[in-house]
Amino acid sequence: MLLACDVGNTNIVFALMDGREVRTRWRIATDARRTADEYAVWLMQLFSLEGCSFDSVETVIVSTVVPRARHNLQVLGEKYFGKPPIFAGEGGAGWGIAIDVDEPASLGADRAVNAIAAHDEQPGDLIVIDFGTATTFDVIDFNGAYKGGIIAPGINLSLDALVQAAAKLPRIAIEAPSETQSVIGRNTESQMHIGVYWGYVSMIEGLIARLRAEIGRPAKVVATGGLALLFDEQTDIFDVVDVDLTLKGLAILAEKASKPAR
Incomplete structure (x- = not known):
């Protein structure tokens, strides 16, 4: 095991x-x-x-x-x-994929592991979104090469900054709005829910559209991280949601490291 x-x-x-x-x-x-x-x-x-x-x-x-x-x-x-x-990334568990960016050594291990797992499971060009402390967008081409991406503040960081900077705003839970909820908030809490949730969905959709336009070929979107399911409820931008993507990537690297060197 x-x-x-x-x-x-x-x-x-x-x-x-x-x-x-x-x-x-x-x-x-x-x-x-x-x-x-x-x-x-x-x-x-x-x-x-x-x-x-x-x-x-x-x-x-x-x-x-x-x-x-x-x-x-x-x-x-x-x-x-x-x-x-x-x-991960060292010795027999080296990445085994091209890291085609200006500073390859600066790439976070989690992002490289996600790229390996996504390419192993999905053909073609990919955009991997990981909802963590930061929300990262990673571009992997059809050969499995990591081409770069985007780092944005995670939704919890954004909410914390808002609450800390505005003394009268309450701390709220991040949750998907109901299907019937208006985007015109009638009280402070509902306005915050709308701004945080729909603002984040709009950011995701907007950045994905820009990435796809720049890639110039069809690109499948793979989402991972704890909040991926929350956003999947209200947008059809994700082609695949896999909360275990990083763990699968680690399993792939462990298999690779266990094979005898040729």
Whole structure:
């Protein structure tokens, strides 16, 4: 069994996987100060609830955009799973795709992993949207090369900035409006819901239209991340929604790393 660890700026997702199939996943807030022992105590209880043990894990793979979290995850793999983790993009788990941008080394591991998984599952030109702390748009051509993309503030960041900057605005939950809801808000909260939700949908649709126009060929849109399903309710811009895209990419890299070098 594979233990895949996707370290984002806000959360870390740990997933137990059989091949490319996600058996179960758990989420914990990202904290670079959290020690390997703390991770192990938390994971041990969750493994037990699933009827699994640490001995069932054959491989650990990590994708991280938080460099300070790396050391403790390295120790976690070595101390509690008896094997050093594979780090996405390194050694036998190198990307294996062209990173056709000005500064290839600056590309976030999560975005490269998403590109690998999307190209593996979908033919042709692709636009991958990942709804995380930031919302990223990534362009992958029909050969699987990463061509660049867009970074926009995540919807939670946008909402936090709005609430913090305007003293009288309340904190609201992000949710899809009802089908009958007017876009003319009648109170402060409804106006905020409309502005945040429909404003974000409009941004997504507008940027996708511009990307497709520049690509100049049909491009399928693949959405991932926790909020992808929320936006899929009110727009038909996504061709595929796959919340496990990053985990599948990590499984692909783990398979690649396990093959003997030729």
